[in-house]
Amino acid sequence: MVKFLITCDPGLEDIAEMEIKEIFPNAKVSKFFNFQGKLLVEIDGNYEKLFNLHSIHHIIKLKKEFYLEKPTMDEIRKVLEKIDIEEMKNVETFRVTSQRYGNHEFTSIDMQKTAGEIFLEKYKKKVSLKNFDLNIRFDLIGNFGYVGIQLTKDSLYKRFKKIFNHPAAIKATLAYGMIRLANIKDGEFFLDPMCGSGTIVLEAASLYKNRIKIFAGDINQNYVEKAKENAKVNGLDEFIEFKQIDATKLEEYFTSVDKIVTNPPYGVKIAKRKDLKGFYWKFLESVSKVLSKEGRAVIINLRADMFRNIILRLKTFKIVHERVVESGGIFPHIFVLERIQ
Ligand SMILES: C[S@@+](CC[C@H](N)C(=O)[O-])C[C@H]1O[C@@H](n2cnc3c(N)ncnc32)[C@H](O)[C@@H]1O
Missing domain, CATH: 3.30.2130.30 (VC0802-like)
Known part of the structure; x- marks a missing residue:
């Protein structure tokens, strides 16, 4: 040994x-x-x-x-x-x-x-x-x-070449952990609607290739393009579809998504978001419109109390798992949500 x-x-x-x-x-x-x-x-x-x-x-x-x-x-x-x-x-x-x-x-x-x-x-x-x-x-x-x-x-964790690194990017190892918590099955539709530099979809593509359908979006067209370039330099672009989207209006782009794994803005690192609660509310409301019956959403964020409160008030999801991780000196929570059937 x-x-x-x-x-x-x-x-x-x-x-x-x-x-x-x-x-x-x-x-x-x-x-x-x-x-x-x-x-x-x-x-x-x-x-x-x-x-x-x-x-x-x-x-x-x-x-x-x-x-x-x-x-x-x-x-x-x-x-x-x-x-x-x-x-x-x-x-x-x-x-x-x-x-x-x-x-x-x-x-x-x-x-x-x-x-x-x-x-x-x-x-x-x-x-x-x-x-x-x-x-x-x-x-x-x-x-x-x-x-x-x-x-x-x-x-x-520095396994991907990145021609562009988002200032709030997460480690590929953390992306892997979140993906494992999503419990993915072959043939599923996988989405990161706030992809930034694309860490989560790069990780998903390197694990599943075309065994699942992977979609990446971001409200910022520049990030969408850069994430796509990141996928290309890692030879993973053929497995991921990229598009500029608004994560608070997912129903405008998708009818049914099996797994959502995402890292929304924490509201601290870049610009302080004034209405983080309103943003999370709209995002989760939109997730509840597209998440499939057996689907799962794995979302990492720093404002655990606020997030839990929104979930309880929305009454569309149950928290099936929650844990704290360390990421760049801060301690966000990973939430795993499923639909209340
Ligand atoms: C924390 S970053 C994601 C970083 C990413 N996980 C990475 O490793 O590079 C959050 C992203 O959410 C995007 N975003 C903010 N509001 C959005 C919205 N309404 N719809 C889609 N994307 C949004 C931002 O442009 C930013 O790229």
Whole structure:
């Protein structure tokens, strides 16, 4: 068994675990100190397929775990000096990256520096903080130390090439989580009526290709065009139809939609929307006119109380699931709605 520390979106650990077990049925997945956004994963055999997962950010292959009664820098140095990192033999440059949680008499920068000096001395390779061939991770959580190799350079959520990035774009991993919550079946009609740069439809297209019908819209024609270009550079444009639409008038464009997955404006990041409540109300009213009988709408937003209130007053939907996630330092809620039959 090879052990990995895997990071994901805080709040979507269960979805990451589900995806990992679909690809690696014998994997052992557990929490890492109850931290959100971190999982310990043990895998037998070839782990290359970890890189194809849609729900995770970083993959760290663990080499050594240790416990120190008194984690002083001297004690740490003694442990690090004994660790063999065979991967260092085949590289020219390396760096050490550290995270530290708890009370210590040193910072994570001190940890990086000390570990860097030890491995430099031992393997005689150059340190390069930016253009490194190997990223050694050395983390400390209270009295527990972890040394490993970070196999991902960029986070895996950056999987799409984007010629244009919307200022309020979400991560592809979050889009994946929302799509999983929509419980899509082959042949369904899928819509993101506020697509921005297209993250959600790109994710849907990369997962389902033409097994479903995917439609993307936005009120801003410029975003519609840019999202289309994003789809093109990723070779996904043939699976998505794009059009300028108003999400508060969906019934003007569609008769029946099976799954709506969307990230409406939160009303905070770009311009503060004066009438966010009125906008959400009109949007949800419009969703209730087009959502099919067995349909689902998965909507992420920051104003959970307000959103819940609208749902209760509209009396057309029930909230079948709600959860909080972390996204760019804020904590929006994902709501999953179904029709009240
Ligand atoms: C938060 S952004 C979506 C970002 C997107 N998820 C991404 O990753 O790029 C919200 C989008 O809703 C669009 N929007 C706002 N009001 C709309 C309306 N009435 N109809 C359709 N789109 C609307 C905005 O133009 C904006 O692109």
